[in-house]
Amino acid sequence: MSCTFCQAQDKKPPNFVILFIDDxxxxxxxxxxxxxxxxxAIDAIAKEGLVFQQGYVNAxxxxxxxxxxxxxxxxxxxxxxxxxxxxxxxxxxDRLSLKDIQDGQTLRSNKLTFAEALKKQGYTTAMYGxxxxxxxxxxMPDRQGFDEVDExxxxxxxxxxxxxxxxxxxxxxxxxxxAFAEQASKEGKPFLIYLAHHAVHLGYSYTDESYNLFKxxxxxxxxxxxxxxxxxxxxxxxxxxxxxxxxxxxxxxxTMVILLSDNGGVPSHCxxxxxxxxxxxxxxxxxxxxxxxxxxxTIKPGQSHTPxxxxxxxxxxxxxxxxxxxxxxxxxxxxxxxxxAPLLKGHKxxxxxxxxxxxxxxxxxxRYTGTRxxxxxxxxxxxxxxxxxxxxxxxxxxxxxxxxxxxxxxxxVELYNLKEDIGExxxxxxxxxxxxxxxxxxxxxxxxxxxxxxxxxSNPLRGKLKKK
Numbered sequence: 001m002s003c004t005f006c007q008a009q010d011k012k013p014p015n016f017v018i019l020f021i022d023d024x025x026x027x028x029x030x031x032x033x034x035x036x037x038x039x040x041a042i043d044a045i046a047k048e049g050l051v052f053q054q055g056y057v058n059a060x061x062x063x064x065x066x067x068x069x070x071x072x073x074x075x076x077x078x079x080x081x082x083x084x085x086x087x088x089x090x091x092x093x094d095r096l097s098l099k100d101i102q103d104g105q106t107l108r109s110n111k112l113t114f115a116e117a118l119k120k121q122g123y124t125t126a127m128y129g130x131x132x133x134x135x136x137x138x139x140m141p142d143r144q145g146f147d148e149v150d151e152x153x154x155x156x157x158x159x160x161x162x163x164x165x166x167x168x169x170x171x172x173x174x175x176x177x178x179a180f181a182e183q184a185s186k187e188g189k190p191f192l193i194y195l196a197h198h199a200v201h202l203g204y205s206y207t208d209e210s211y212n213l214f215k216x217x218x219x220x221x222x223x224x225x226x227x228x229x230x231x232x233x234x235x236x237x238x239x240x241x242x243x244x245x246x247x248x249x250x251x252x253x254x255t256m257v258i259l260l261s262d263n264g265g266v267p268s269h270c271x272x273x274x275x276x277x278x279x280x281x282x283x284x285x286x287x288x289x290x291x292x293x294x295x296x297x298t299i300k301p302g303q304s305h306t307p308x309x310x311x312x313x314x315x316x317x318x319x320x321x322x323x324x325x326x327x328x329x330x331x332x333x334x335x336x337x338x339x340x341a342p343l344l345k346g347h348k349x350x351x352x353x354x355x356x357x358x359x360x361x362x363x364x365x366x367r368y369t370g371t372r373x374x375x376x377x378x379x380x381x382x383x384x385x386x387x388x389x390x391x392x393x394x395x396x397x398x399x400x401x402x403x404x405x406x407x408x409x410x411x412x413v414e415l416y417n418l419k420e421d422i423g424e425x426x427x428x429x430x431x432x433x434x435x436x437x438x439x440x441x442x443x444x445x446x447x448x449x450x451x452x453x454x455x456x457x458s459n460p461l462r463g464k465l466k467k468k
Contacts (some may be wrong), residue, residue, distance in 0.1 A: 039236040125148075256294070
């Protein structure tokens with residue numbers, strides 16, 4: 001892989017800033033369906049940049065999504081699928097034991113993060129905010145390629161807020177990021193800033209000034225929580241501060257800013273029609289997120305409907321940084337994404353299939369999940385998207401109810417045409433068997449290629465425990 005349009009830039013590689021927002025839903029900004037929340041800074045990034053309306057993350061909840069973006073890899077490369085553990089279902093209802101699945105729960109220390117890869121290209125790097133991938137190996141950002149780090153746990157943030165009144169440290173992290181950008185610019189170094197906000201995860205935190213903007217405001221179409229709106233408004237305000245700093249430093253047109261969320265929205269404070277379900281689910285509502293890239297005088301503003309993934313950012317940054325042979329640059333570290341540099345310049349990339357894999361359980365509030373089993377945000381599954389088609393393979397039915405032999409009756413597969421049915425309401429698995437079978441074969445082949453195991457062992461506790 002080589003840079004597609006670096007020759008059009010001056011020889012100095014661009015700066016990169018990743019604004020990774022926690023739990024921000026697809027419609028949680030005023031430029032995409034919120035008539036309640038005010039997000040002028042995010043709206044400006046979208047207006048001045050390229051918005052990917054079909055932008056995806058590679059896991060539907062926080063920690064594995066962060067591991068994927070940092071490593072540029074599908075979750076099975078780290079055996080990282082859930083927060084805390086893969087066993088977050090209902091013990092007496094789960095049909096699979098999952099004993100045949102490795103529960104990694106960590107970004108492995110031998111992985112090469114995008115920070116390490118960019119450092120090899122001469123970048124100075126910083127990380128502020130939510131790390132959340134240290135896991136069993138206690139892997140910390142200062143050992144994974146970041147020169148400057150400030151990160152906290154959720155409990156620490158609550159204590160800090162009592163002292164500083166800074167909601168989830170959004171202003172502190174931003175001020176540090178601005179200082180880092182200024183120092184790097186003075187030294188003439190290209191920089192990477194990974195600003196991974198704890199906001200807007202639940203645990204409402206906001207300034208009185210922001211709350212007063214929404215207190216008593218009539219409910220909107222998709223939002224009605226003044227506390228959530230205030231928290232997001234503070235986050236947006238801090239983003240605006242940083243964007244202004246880039247202009248003040250006169251590096252605005254030499255800095256690529258990427259903004260996306262780590263997973264879909266949370267139903268207690270948002271709606272995201274017409275997408276089905278929310279955070280935790282592998283229906284569109286759990287994995288399709290706000291996703292935009294801004295680079296003045298290089299990226300033409302507009303919208304793209306080409307599907308892209310968070311793991312594409314790693315090779316894209318190396319591509320734009322001038323790495324001529326990315327495979328050699330990262331060595332034995334596998335990159336599963338594709339450089340989307342051509343898309344940023346208005347060109348096309350080759351059609352490809354996109355995959356997800358979740359061999360875990362995640363229960364949820366049955367009032368909100370929007371999934372096929374209302375007590376679960378997600379049951380063990382895998383997903384392929386190819387063109388307009390999206391296929392879900394559910395492992396319980398596949399492993400325990402006859403697999404492919406009984407595919408016509410065991411409800412192990414759901415098939416949707418997203419162009420016609422973005423809400424995933426009309427299952428075409430029985431009506432389009434040729435499409436179903438072709439996608440299923442490709443998905444199972446991908447499992448073999450990437451080492452994604454399908455759990456098969458039944459749960460011996462099923463039906464033996466009483467519901468509390």
